[in-house]
Amino acid sequence: MRLVTESKYLRALVAEQRSNGNTVGLVPTMGNLHAGHMQLVTEARQQCDFVISTIFVNPLQFGPTEDLDAYPRTLEADKNLLAENGCNVLFAPSVEEIYGTDPRQQTTIHVPGITEKYCGASRPGHFDGVATVVCKLFNLSNPDVAFFGLKDYQQFLVIKKLVRDLGLAVELKGVETVREASGLAMSSRNGYLSKQERKNAASIYHCLQNTASALASGNKAFSELEAQAITALREDGLEPDYYAICNAENLAAASSKDRNLVILAAARIGASRLIDNLRLTI
Secondary structure: OEEEOOHHHHHHHHHHHHHOOOOEEEEEEOOOOOHHHHHHHHHHHHHOOEEEEEEOOOHHHOOOOOOOOOOOOOHHHHHHHHHHOOOOEEEOOOHHHHHOOOHHHOOOOOOOOOOOOOHHHHOOOHHHHHHHHHHHHHHHHOOOEEEEEOOOHHHHHHHHHHHHHHOOOOEEEEEOOOEOOOOOEOOHHHHHOOHHHHHHHOHHHHHHHHHHHHHHOOOOOHHHHHHHHHHHHHHOOOEEEEEEEEEOOOOOEOOOOOOEEEEEEEEEEOOEEEEEEEEEEO
16 A cells, blocks of 8 residues: 655556556545444445545644544554555645645635534534535545445535535445444544443434334324433433434435435534434335
8 A cells, every 4th residue: 555645646646547447436534544434445445446545634624622633643553454454545645735834725615505504503614624625635536436434424415415516527425334332333533432431422323223213113203202312312421412303315304204314413422522323214
């Protein structure tokens, strides 16, 4: 596996692969990699000839009170893990390489509508940062297919709209959430949790399962189901940010006519804000 830190070298490698007729897969990450990220790499290897992973802790998607400086950076361990799992190139640029000397003076991309609620409401400007860096990474790596974890379901829909609205020539693949034995969705922020907090955090997935079972059995008292889950999360020591049953296509509040649903959850425990979701058809 090759490590590249400058855009010009990444472009040259991609051009070489293109000239040889190879397809390119992209796995964007912020590092501190775990089995969920490796599932993205595995999917990319299965579908593409040449796999690029990126590690970039993107300052534009962090708010002023969020954990940008504390976000774990584990480049050496990440390099080894990617190499073991068959990644061809790791692109790990500096902030200056991506944004120049002042990221806040960069042109940014705003995806309207779907960014305005849930994580978008809780983290103002977050999705502008995501859309901007993803678009830039797409331009630099020119992938045929880009792979994203569906744990960040709202983010996936934001990127899907970005690609559609701007006519970007990249196919998106959503990869199912990889979970710990308890059901807790794997996340780089799980490393902040104490042993007891990690145990309690599994309540998020258990609530999602319980809500999904109720929906599948025909219960359409959406507000009541949401309230029950919020109470259960609080009883397990979590502070819910939101818990919502939505139309899976546009994240509008679910109606009795909807068949494809997603249950979205975000909650804080200790120093971590964790998100998860469960999708179902009723």
